[in-house]
Amino acid sequence: MHKEKFANISNIMKIEFKKVPQTAKEFVALFNSVKIEGIFCKISPSLVKVEAVLKGNTEIDCCRCGASEIVEVNEELKLLLSDGIYNGDEEEFLIIEVENSLIDFDEIIESELNSIKSDYYICKDCLQNSDDFEKEF
Numbered sequence: 001m002h003k004e005k006f007a008n009i010s011n012i013m014k015i016e017f018k019k020v021p022q023t024a025k026e027f028v029a030l031f032n033s034v035k036i037e038g039i040f041c042k043i044s045p046s047l048v049k050v051e052a053v054l055k056g057n058t059e060i061d062c063c064r065c066g067a068s069e070i071v072e073v074n075e076e077l078k079l080l081l082s083d084g085i086y087n088g089d090e091e092e093f094l095i096i097e098v099e100n101s102l103i104d105f106d107e108i109i110e111s112e113l114n115s116i117k118s119d120y121y122i123c124k125d126c127l128q129n130s131d132d133f134e135k136e137f
């Protein structure tokens with residue numbers, strides 16, 4: 001990572017709930033080779049809004065043959081981080097309940113990656129094979 005380029009953007013891995021600013025602040029957090037980059041701000045004493053993009057490369061296992069393949073991740077994230085249990089209704093944003101009033105972006109990236117990995121995924125070889133299969137018949 002080029003430090004100069006991110007000089008004005010906070011590189012955050014963990015931040016206490018009460019320290020999140022009320023005005024939107026740019027941030028970036030890096031976990032393995034995946035980064036989350038965007039803005040976050042506090043919208044109520046117990047809610048922090050995050051609008052960011054998850055970018056990088058991660059390994060995903062193919063559902064058909066089990067081989068793992070590196071895929072590029074580029075996902076828009078709209079999160080509401082709740083300090084404790086969240087009781088409201090929210091459809092646009094994904095709710096994440098934060099423990100101990102500490103926002104941990106490592107954990108958020110990890111859980112997003114896990115949810116991407118649990119999606120149905122077919123590797124290039126299997127896609128290629130099924131294309132061939134369809135052409136032959």
Ligand SMILES: [Zn+2]
Nearest residue numbers: 062065123126
């Ligand atoms: Zn496969």
